[in-house]
Amino acid sequence: MSEGPTTIGDMSDEALKKAQQKMADAGVHRTAVDVFGHYYRELEAGATGLIHEDEISPMTEPTMFEDVEIDEAQAREALGRTVVIKLNGGLGTSMGMTKAKSLLPVRDGKSFLDLIVAQVLAARAEYDAPLPLLLMNSFNTREDTLAALEAYPELRVGDLPLDFVQSQEPKLRTDDLTAVEWPADPRLEWCPPGHGDLYPSLLSSGVLDALLDAGFRYATVSNSDNLGAAPDATIAGWFAASGAPYAAEVCRRTPMDRKGGHLAVRKSDGQLILRETAQTAPEEMDYFTDEHRHPYFHTNNLWFDLQRLAEVLRERDGVLGLPLIRNVKTVDPKDSDSPEVFQIESAMGAAVEVFEGATAICVPRTRFLPVKTTNELLLLRSDAYEVTDSGHLHLLPESAPTIELDPTYYKKIGDFEKRFPEGAPSLRQATSFTVEGDWTFGSDVVVEGRGILDDAGEPRTVADGTTI
Numbered sequence: 001m002s003e004g005p006t007t008i009g010d011m012s013d014e015a016l017k018k019a020q021q022k023m024a025d026a027g028v029h030r031t032a033v034d035v036f037g038h039y040y041r042e043l044e045a046g047a048t049g050l051i052h053e054d055e056i057s058p059m060t061e062p063t064m065f066e067d068v069e070i071d072e073a074q075a076r077e078a079l080g081r082t083v084v085i086k087l088n089g090g091l092g093t094s095m096g097m098t099k100a101k102s103l104l105p106v107r108d109g110k111s112f113l114d115l116i117v118a119q120v121l122a123a124r125a126e127y128d129a130p131l132p133l134l135l136m137n138s139f140n141t142r143e144d145t146l147a148a149l150e151a152y153p154e155l156r157v158g159d160l161p162l163d164f165v166q167s168q169e170p171k172l173r174t175d176d177l178t179a180v181e182w183p184a185d186p187r188l189e190w191c192p193p194g195h196g197d198l199y200p201s202l203l204s205s206g207v208l209d210a211l212l213d214a215g216f217r218y219a220t221v222s223n224s225d226n227l228g229a230a231p232d233a234t235i236a237g238w239f240a241a242s243g244a245p246y247a248a249e250v251c252r253r254t255p256m257d258r259k260g261g262h263l264a265v266r267k268s269d270g271q272l273i274l275r276e277t278a279q280t281a282p283e284e285m286d287y288f289t290d291e292h293r294h295p296y297f298h299t300n301n302l303w304f305d306l307q308r309l310a311e312v313l314r315e316r317d318g319v320l321g322l323p324l325i326r327n328v329k330t331v332d333p334k335d336s337d338s339p340e341v342f343q344i345e346s347a348m349g350a351a352v353e354v355f356e357g358a359t360a361i362c363v364p365r366t367r368f369l370p371v372k373t374t375n376e377l378l379l380l381r382s383d384a385y386e387v388t389d390s391g392h393l394h395l396l397p398e399s400a401p402t403i404e405l406d407p408t409y410y411k412k413i414g415d416f417e418k419r420f421p422e423g424a425p426s427l428r429q430a431t432s433f434t435v436e437g438d439w440t441f442g443s444d445v446v447v448e449g450r451g452i453l454d455d456a457g458e459p460r461t462v463a464d465g466t467t468i
Helices: 013-025 030-044 072-079 112-127 142-149 195-204 207-213 233-242 282-288 306-315 348-353 374-381 413-419
Strands: 056-058 082-088 105-107 133-137 163-165 218-223 246-252 262-266 272-275 296-305 325-330 340-345 359-362 385-387 393-395 402-405 426-435 439-441 446-453 460-462
Touching: 013 030, 030 195, 030 340, 072 112, 072 233, 082 112, 082 195, 105 112, 105 374, 105 385, 112 133, 112 142, 112 233, 133 142, 133 195, 142 163, 163 195, 195 207, 195 306, 195 348, 207 306, 218 233, 218 306, 233 246, 233 296, 233 359, 246 262, 246 348, 262 296, 272 348, 296 306, 296 348, 374 402, 374 413, 413 439
Parallel strands: 082 133, 082 218, 133 163, 246 359, 402 426, 426 446, 439 460
Antiparallel strands: 056 262, 218 296, 246 296, 262 272, 325 340, 385 393
């Protein structure tokens, strides 16, 4: 590593130039290089990305989904001009996966991706809408995902692509802001720039212009692991009729949602903004997690006007200027002794503050079914949910049971699968299910009420037909 200044404030232009050249040499688009430069300068100036409680006010009552009245013709017309975008860059590394999380089987051998396709095809048939499906892949997920989509030749719409690839950027040493070098595994020198990269990547890939040229006006965006966020004609009709450039879907917070980002109003200008956990000072987490003070959480389902996005991106030369999220990691996540690095990120939902007139709609909890851990995966695989031919999930009990599996034995997908060789137990009659210790489950296991398995101190088996 070259000699250089040791403090952020004294950093020369040389480190930034080298980092940007590294991106260019790797084939990263010029727009992404410019966006990285914007955030580098913020980081160099000491920006933390923190949003303090005294700078914001709680969001006032959003539009409620149950109050929306849109006639079928409006809904049909709006959905006919909408594209479905799914964020598909994640490998599911927190669950021990090495391929796109969307390829993980959910039910009857069908993956998240299979069910997403089913949802899109069903909506096309019901509303006679073209409804393109567009995936934002990463370099790591693209090949496997496109191979899986070959099973659906009917999915493609005209000349539109099925995906575009998000950017990548160097991890930066925290001591001198140079691009980190890690010869043991050079792949670890890179990181994704967060899902805020959606917007410049839409522009730089040419996909944004292609969508506009094909007559599409609106986009609905969500994570590929959230099967609740199916295409919705009512919300499409509401968004089109609102004239808003951007809208976020929010849900009412419960004590289970305290870590999720929330919308708020910036006091200085009255603008709606997003605050994430990483943007909250540790001493203010009590405010952040107070579901009464901030009663709505951001689902990461959002809608935006493609035409307005194109105008704003061009006005700003591709740099929306979303708030910085500064994550501190080690270059090798598995090696705590490896150099400490900054990963510069931005959140897709933070674009709410870029668009004057941005709004929000409070949607039913059924539109927020993310799978971040094997706890949620077990629930989706159980009989608590019915999965229809159209790829929709319906919760059968009045409320979903809470699942807590011992992370020592169930956090990684391989360990999880090994301990449920006969599939998920019946959870339809359960209010909660807690597993402590190492248990392997037989077939036809039923959980009723508050099901608890205590740590037996050694590996144990739940016999076939057991009721817990």
